[in-house]
Amino acid sequence: MTAAESTASATTDFGSVSRVKSVAFEYVTLAASLVGIVTLAVLLGYVSGDAFGIGAAEPTWFLVFLLTVAGPAVGFLWYAVRTPGVSDVVEGVVVRLIGGTEFALALVVLFVVTDIQLWMLLYTFGIVPAVAVLIYGSANDDDRLSFPVPLAVLVVGLAVGYVLKGPINTYPTDVIIYLWTVGVPVAAYYGYRWRDRTGTRAGALVGIGTLVAAATAGFGLASVSGVGPSVGVILVLVPGTLIASYAAETAIDRPLARRGLLFPVVVLVGLLLGQLLVTTLGIVGPEPWLDGQFLTSAPSRFAEEAGLYxxxxxxVFVISLVAVLSFVFGVGCAVYLEEYAPQSGYGGLATSVVQVNISNLAGVPSVVYGLLGLGIFVNLVGFGFGIVLVAAMTLSLLILPIVIISSQEAIRSVPDSQRQAAYGMGATRWQTVRSVVLPEALPGIMTGSILALGRAIGETAPLIIIGVAQTLFSPPTELFGRATAMPMQIYGWAFRPQEAFREGVVAAGVVTLMVVLLSINSVAIYVRNNYQRGS
Known part of the structure; x- marks a missing residue:
């Protein structure tokens, strides 16, 4: 065998061995992923079974809902996937339902933790006049009413509203306040939007109809579900109008794909039909721990009356503050380190030291951040134990390194040629960062922020260290108010002597926590993906 033949044979053997290793590695990673997914699915299924009391249901109950809900829904989805455009409409309806419901619940939480009467005064005397001046100036091309006149009107109006809070003792009901501060803007938005499509009269009818329908349906939902008329109005107003507008636009603009709008109808009719059959035939169903009473009640020493409200x-209050704080400071720090920080000399040395410390902080145990929050925010600053602001700032410190590192990687992935092109067109560094770098890096930044928030919402150790209570019987109403969190309450229930707490109530709390986390993540991922496709 010649030297050339020996070399060719060795190369062939090396290539075949590499291919074998590559295929083996591919299948090993696939198997590991499947094992992890199946294990997680089994665990969640087991916990969900306890939370919803599925073990108490008769087999006939499962058969009824399999035939009335699961079968038609799967069949419709199979048809939607095979029909162009229909699957997109189904996805749009589901995402708007989830996103609208989350936004409505966020508004409910906001109204719970704020003074709704003060909000009405600030809205009436500050926001409404400022928006009116802005719209009037824009419609009439009046430069005299451009910035900063609307801002001045806003500031003065907010001050007037704040001052009037004391003298005014009589206020409308909460429902009227919700309709005025939320319903009117939503109705005006959809009225203006449909005016451009169908004319002024039709737009006015859409706006008035939106407000009346939201109020009527909200009271109807309240009477059926028992959530209260104020919450019912919000829950119907936001996701209801969002879905109704999307359905109307789809029916007009996409006639071939509008069949996808039937998916929620199929599911709803199936649920009603299944419930009718179960009730008529006397079939025993599940005995769920996770129900409306659990979501709207305070904790109790009796498992049957315990709630997570x-x-x-x-x-939600704490994680909202964490999202704002960590995103602002994390992205700001990443932008400075990647775009402005010196890379040579003593300044470059300092930048390297900061980078190393940020990387190390990402691996520090969470209990250390609890001690840091205790030492700085409680003992040094004197904010107090277990308040909302301390919990939010402590959890923000916990996830800040993750947000910074993921944001740096996203910014670093933006091609340098785009920066140079912006500089070549005369853009300043800040204009380049704002208009070129950040829009391109935003999907990656949001990915890191989503993962970081997923870690923060389930943390318990830092909250224990800073003195967050395991059980409170009323929600927080201000930044400096005492608060508890879902992981803390679940942790407390897990050590109760009653078996019903350890099996049923804890499982219901875990499922609620997972649903909140997955809902937030799913909407954030959808927004990120849409932005990524748009850019």
């Missing part, structure tokens, strides 16, 4: 409000 204060912890849900506390968690």
């Amino acid at each position: 204060p912890a849900i409000i506390g968690s």
